Amino acid sequence: MRRTSVLFVAVILIASLVLGACAKATEAPAPTEAPVKTEAPTEAPVVTEAPTEAPTEVDPWADVVPAKEIVWWHQHTGSKREAAIAKIVEDFNKTNPYGITVKAEYAGSYGDIFNKMLPILNTPDVPDVVVGYQNQVATYQLANAMFDMNELINHPKYGLTKEEQEDFFPGFFAQDVLSLFNNQRLGLAPNRSMEVMYYNMDWLKELGYDAPPTTPEQFKEMACKAAKTPFSGATEGAASPIGYELSIDTSRFASWTFAFGGDMFDYTANQFTLNSDAAVQAWTFIQSLFAEGCARLVTENYGDQTDFGNGTLLFSVGSSSGLPYYGDAVAADGTPFEWSVAAIPHTTPDPVQNVYGASVSIPKSTPERELAAWLFVKYYTSADVNAEWAKASGYFPVKQSVAAKFQDVFDANPAYKTAFDLLKFGKFEPPVPGYDFVRDNVIEPVMTNIVDDPTADVKALLDQANIDANAILAEQMAQVK
Amino acid sequence: MDNSAALPTQRKEKNENQAGRIVGKVFLYLILLIGAVIFIFPFFWMISNSLMTLGETITRQLVPKVPQWVNYKEAWDQANFSKYFVNSVLVTLGTLTGLLFTSILAGYAFGRIDFKGKNILFGIFLATMMIPESVTLIPNYLLIRGNIIPLPGGTWINTYWALTIPFMANAFSIFLLRQFFAQIPDELWDAARIDGCDHLRFLVQVVMPISKAPIMTVLLFGFTASWNAFQWPLLVTTRDTWRPLMVGLYGFVQEAGPYTHWLMAGAVITIIPILIVYFLTQKQFTQGIATTGLKG
Numbered sequence: 001m002r003r004t005s006v007l008f009v010a011v012i013l014i015a016s017l018v019l020g021a022c023a024k025a026t027e028a029p030a031p032t033e034a035p036v037k038t039e040a041p042t043e044a045p046v047v048t049e050a051p052t053e054a055p056t057e058v059d060p061w062a063d064v065v066p067a068k069e070i071v072w073w074h075q076h077t078g079s080k081r082e083a084a085i086a087k088i089v090e091d092f093n094k095t096n097p098y099g100i101t102v103k104a105e106y107a108g109s110y111g112d113i114f115n116k117m118l119p120i121l122n123t124p125d126v127p128d129v130v131v132g133y134q135n136q137v138a139t140y141q142l143a144n145a146m147f148d149m150n151e152l153i154n155h156p157k158y159g160l161t162k163e164e165q166e167d168f169f170p171g172f173f174a175q176d177v178l179s180l181f182n183n184q185r186l187g188l189a190p191n192r193s194m195e196v197m198y199y200n201m202d203w204l205k206e207l208g209y210d211a212p213p214t215t216p217e218q219f220k221e222m223a224c225k226a227a228k229t230p231f232s233g234a235t236e237g238a239a240s241p242i243g244y245e246l247s248i249d250t251s252r253f254a255s256w257t258f259a260f261g262g263d264m265f266d267y268t269a270n271q272f273t274l275n276s277d278a279a280v281q282a283w284t285f286i287q288s289l290f291a292e293g294c295a296r297l298v299t300e301n302y303g304d305q306t307d308f309g310n311g312t313l314l315f316s317v318g319s320s321s322g323l324p325y326y327g328d329a330v331a332a333d334g335t336p337f338e339w340s341v342a343a344i345p346h347t348t349p350d351p352v353q354n355v356y357g358a359s360v361s362i363p364k365s366t367p368e369r370e371l372a373a374w375l376f377v378k379y380y381t382s383a384d385v386n387a388e389w390a391k392a393s394g395y396f397p398v399k400q401s402v403a404a405k406f407q408d409v410f411d412a413n414p415a416y417k418t419a420f421d422l423l424k425f426g427k428f429e430p431p432v433p434g435y436d437f438v439r440d441n442v443i444e445p446v447m448t449n450i451v452d453d454p455t456a457d458v459k460a461l462l463d464q465a466n467i468d469a470n471a472i473l474a475e476q477m478a479q480v481k
Numbered sequence: 482m483d484n485s486a487a488l489p490t491q492r493k494e495k496n497e498n499q500a501g502r503i504v505g506k507v508f509l510y511l512i513l514l515i516g517a518v519i520f521i522f523p524f525f526w527m528i529s530n531s532l533m534t535l536g537e538t539i540t541r542q543l544v545p546k547v548p549q550w551v552n553y554k555e556a557w558d559q560a561n562f563s564k565y566f567v568n569s570v571l572v573t574l575g576t577l578t579g580l581l582f583t584s585i586l587a588g589y590a591f592g593r594i595d596f597k598g599k600n601i602l603f604g605i606f607l608a609t610m611m612i613p614e615s616v617t618l619i620p621n622y623l624l625i626r627g628n629i630i631p632l633p634g635g636t637w638i639n640t641y642w643a644l645t646i647p648f649m650a651n652a653f654s655i656f657l658l659r660q661f662f663a664q665i666p667d668e669l670w671d672a673a674r675i676d677g678c679d680h681l682r683f684l685v686q687v688v689m690p691i692s693k694a695p696i697m698t699v700l701l702f703g704f705t706a707s708w709n710a711f712q713w714p715l716l717v718t719t720r721d722t723w724r725p726l727m728v729g730l731y732g733f734v735q736e737a738g739p740y741t742h743w744l745m746a747g748a749v750i751t752i753i754p755i756l757i758v759y760f761l762t763q764k765q766f767t768q769g770i771a772t773t774g775l776k777g
Contacts, residue, residue: 108715325737
C-alpha cells in the first residue's frame with residue numbers, strides 16, 4: 001500500500017514536471033497560440049515605410065557593408081535541383097563584388113522549415129534568406145520578424161530598376177506585398193506553379209469533341225458523357241470511367257472560385273470572402289457534377305494521376321508541377337494517348353488561373369546581413385538566373401523576358417508552353433497568417449460536405465466557413481507584435 | 482466378450498480423429514499462408530516498384546514490364562547515399578555504444594542494487610515512456626541548440642552530438658534489462674562475493690555473459706530506431722554534413738508527387754543492414770523477448 005502511494009506521488013510529480021516543461025516550451029516561440037484578445041486586422045501596429053521613402057536625404061544603407069557570409073535555408077532536393085542551386089550559389093559567390101559567400105542549406109520541407117523558424121525568430125540564429133509560402137511568412141511577421149524589402153527594392157544603388165520590376169509577371173510581383181501588414185514586401189518570387197486542367201484529347205475526340213472545354217457548361221457536358229462512355233485506350237482492370245476527379249485541397253477551391261470570377265479575400269477590407277456569389281456558383285456547379293455521377297473524389301494521394309494515366313479519367317485539375325508525372329503516367333503502358341493542359345473552364349471573359357509558389361524572404365537580423373541577403377535575392381531572381389533555375393527545376397520562371405530563352409523547352413514540351421501562356425492570368429490565394437488553419441480546418445471540410453451531400457446548402461456552408469475563417473484571421477492578427 | 486463389433490468403431494473413430502487433425506492442420510497452414518502473404522506483400526511491392534518506371538508506379542502496375550535495375554544506381558546518386566550511408570553507420574554505432582553503456586549500468590543498478598529512492602527513481606524513468614515523442618521534440622531541440630543549458634561549442638545543431646547523445650539513454654532499454662537482471666538468482670551474487678567480486682566485476686564477468694539475449698534485444702531495438710530515425714535528424718541538421726539515409730530518402734518526395742521508383746530502390750538499400758542485423762540476432766532477440774516477459 002505504502003509502495004503504491006509512493007509510486008502514485010511519483011507519477012503526479014512527473015506529470016506536473018512534464019506539463020510544466022511543455023507549457024514553458026510552447027510559450028516562448030509559437031505565434032499560433034490562442035490569442036488574448038482580438039483586434040481588427042487593419043489595426044495591426046506594424047512598422048510601415050513607403051517603398052519610395054527609403055532613399056531620402058539620409059540613406060540608411062549608405063554606410064552599411066554587406067555581411068561576408070550568409071545562410072540560405074531552402075527545401076529543394078533531388079540531384080538536378082540541388083545541382084542547380086549549388087551552381088547558382090557558386091556563381092554568385094564568385095562574381096558578386098561585395099565578397100559575399102552564400103551557404104545554401106537544405107532544411108527539410110516547407111513545413112519543416114516553418115517549424116524550425118518559429119522558435120528562432122528575432123534571434124541571431126535565423127537564416128539570412130529563407131524559403132516560405134506567403135502565409136507562412138505572414139505568420140513570422142506576427143512577431144515582426146521579417147525584413148521589409150521595400151526598404152531596398154527601389155534603392156538607387158542596391159534596388160531593382162523599373163524595367164527589372166516590370167519584367168516580373170505582375171501577379172507574381174504583387175503576391176509578396178501583404179496588405180495586412182501595411183503593404184510591406186516580405187518576399188520576392190523566384191519561381192511559380194499554376195493550377196491547370198489536364199485533359200485526355202483522344203478520349204474527347206471519341207466523345208465527339210475537337211477541343212477542351214472553356215466554359216463550365218462544356219466541361220460538365222463532356223465530363224458526364226465520359227462517365228458513361230469508356231475510353232478505348234483505357235487500361236484493362238483499371239477504375240471505372242469518370243469525367244472529373246476532385247481532390248479535397250483548398251487550392252482546388254481557389255481555382256474553381258477564381259474561374260467563376262470570385263476571390264477568396266478582400267484585400268481592401270482584409271477579410272476572407274469565401275461566401276462570394278462566385279464561390280457559391282462554383283461549388284454549386286461542382287456539387288451538381290457529383291450529384292449527376294460525372295465526378296468523384298480522389299481517394300488516395302495523386303490518385304488522379306493514376307486514373308488519368310490509365311485512361312479512366314477525362315479531366316483533372318492540379319499543379320503544373322505535375323506535368324512530368326502526368327507525362328510518365330500516360331506513357332507507362334507503351335501506347336500513350338494525346339493529352340495536354342488548358343485553362344480551367346471559366347465564366348469570366350479571360351481565364352483566371354490560381355498561381356502559387358514559395359518566395360524567398362529575409363528574416364530580420366542586422367543591416368549588414370539583411371543587405372547581403374537582399375543582394376543574393378536580387379541575383380537569384382534576375383532574368384538570366386531565373387531562366388537557368390526554371391529550366392533545372394521544372395517550375396515556371398517569374399520574369400516575362402525569360403520566354404525568349406525558353407524556345408527549346410517549349411519545343412520539347414508543348415504542354416509546358418500552353419501553361420506558360422496562361423501565367424499572365426494568374427491570381428493568388430490569400431497571403432495571410434493562419435491560412436494553413438483555414439485551409440485544413442475550414443475550407444477542406446466544407447468541400448467534403450458539399451460533394452458528399454447533393455442536398456447540402458452550399459451558401460449556408462460557405463457563409464459559416466467565412467465566419468470561421470475570419471475568426472481565425474482575427475485570432476492571428478491579435479498576436480501582432 | 483465380442484471385440485469384432487468394437488474394432489471397426491475404433492478404427493472409424495481413429496480415422497475421424499486423423500481426418501479432423503488433417504483438416505485442422507490444413508486450416509492452420511491456410512491461416513499461416515494468408516498471414517505470410519500479408520506480411521510479404523509489402524516487401525514484394527517495394528522491390529517490384531523499385532524496378533519500375535515512374536509511369537508504372539503512378540499507374541499502379543503490379544510488376545514491371547522491363548526491370549529497371551538502373552533505378553538503384555540513380556537512387557544512390559540522386560540522394561547522395563554514399564555520404565549518407567556512412568553518416569548513418571557512424572551515428573548508429575555511436576548511439577548504440579552509448580545506449581548499451583547506460584542501459585546495462587542503469588538496468589543493473591535498478592535490478593540488483595538496493596538504494597534509497599530506487600523505486601521512485603525507477604517510476605520516474607517509467608513515466609518518461611508515457612510521454613509522446615512529439616511532445617518532447619521542441620524542448621529537446623531547444624536543449625540541443627543550447628537555449629536551456631550551455632553546451633560545449635555553443636550549439637549542437639549540425640553536429641554528430643545532436644544525433645547521438647539524446648538517444649544514448651533510453652527508459653525502455655533500461656526497463657528491459659532491469660527485468661532480466663532482477664531475475665538472476667541471488668546465489669550467483671553470493672558466490673561471486675565470496676570470490677571477492679564487487680558489483681562492477683559481477684556485472685561484467687557474470688551478469689553480462691548470461692544476458693546476451695536481452696542485450697541483443699536492446700541492441701536490435703536501438704539499431705532499428707537509430708537507423709530509421711527521420712524526424713529528429715531532419716530537425717537538427719541543416720547541412721548534409723551529418724544527414725543520415727532516411728533524410729536522403731525524403732528527397733524523393735516532391736510537392737507534385739513522389740518519385741516512387743527511386744524511393745523504393747532507396748528503401749531496399751536502406752533496409753539491407755536492418756535485415757542483416759536481424760538475421761544475426763534473431764535467436765537472441767526471440768529469447769530476450771521470452772525471458773524478460775515482454776510481449777510484442
